[in-house]
Amino acid sequence: MKTDSIFYRLFKTFPRIFFELIGQPNIDISNYQFASVELKQTSFRIDGVFVPVPDSADRTVYFAEVQFQPDATFYRRFFSEIFLYLRQNPSVNLWRAVVIYPTGSIETSDVIPYQALFSSNEVQRIYLDRLPEAGSTSLGLRIVRLIVEREESAVTSARELISQTRQQVTDEATRREILELIETILLYKFTRLTREEIRQMFTFTESEFKQSRLYQSIKEEGLEEGKLEGKLEAVPRLLALGLSVAQIGEALDLTAEQVQQAAQNQSS
Incomplete structure (x- = not known):
């Protein structure tokens, strides 16, 4: 599954989901713009950054990284990119780094040099398989859970999500965007579904x-x-x-x- 592109589309279209994911649902999303940031004079590019808009009351920069493949040197690259960004943007004083894993087994064991950061409020690691059960979460977090849902239960979850979207989202354009996002997740997730299974999932009006x-x-x-x-x-x-x-x-x-x-x- 092309999880990076799905997550970045999710955060670009529905930034509130990111802040719900990190436990800050009350942040005013109008204060932020989700962007890809290129670091000058290097080959580095940080794909997901929530940058405060000009004159925003909230000045924290959020670095969002989706890591679904094992990478032994991931933290060495990730933190070097963040600190290079801070060097090139001296006006930034407040920052948070968020790493999203499907499970803890993907995470590298190369963590000793960064223990102080992990113990601080600046770094947060999220494991999608440890999110709360669907019944106690918002629509946005349930969509995130669908990405790592087991195949035997994903069809039922998708059907419930579609029903929840129709009931809770009144704006037609937003509702269509969410339904298309669910559709995209399912198409990537179930490449070998039978026609009957596809028919059951795509229950759009x-x-x-x-x-x-x-x-x-x-x-x-x-x-x-x-x-x-x-x-x-x-x-x-x-x-x-x-x-x-x-x-x-x-x-x-x-x-x-x-x-x-x-x-x-x-x-x-």
Whole structure:
């Protein structure tokens, strides 16, 4: 799974989730901008930094690092990047470093040089498998948990998340963003799902699903072919996601008979 890109998209779109994750849900997120920071005269780039916006009342800089692969020298690189950033930005006095691991087993044992930092308030390590159970957490933290959820329970969790999103999120654009994020996590997580399993998970309403990236990509693949064959090849994938014959015909400019024939050919 491309966990880095998922987390950075998550923090970019819904920065409140990061502050909930580190136990500071009351921070005013309007005071921060999530960015990727390049360090001058080096090859270093810090991918995830919450930088206070100009004139913000909160002056703490947050360095967020997602570490899902073993790296024996990770802390030597990470802390060197942070202190180089502090050297190049002398106005920064307050900072916190947050490292997100899927489990403790990923963490390197090379920690002795940094014990003082680990004992301070400046460094926080988060292990996703140790987050509170879903029933006692917010929608944002439940989405984070889904990334490391066991396959046998992830389908149920995703279905509950979709239902919770529809009930709690009233803004249509925000609701669509969250549903697409859940969709992305599932697509990366379950690359070998059967069509029936996919149909069960992607329980969007018709209007929400038609605006999703998954629907648009399948539709565009068929239309870009420019021929009837390309459109017909897209039919089974759309059927597997729960769309009706009429909806597919409208999307791909096909008759009901053509859609039904493509479905029959797939099953034969």
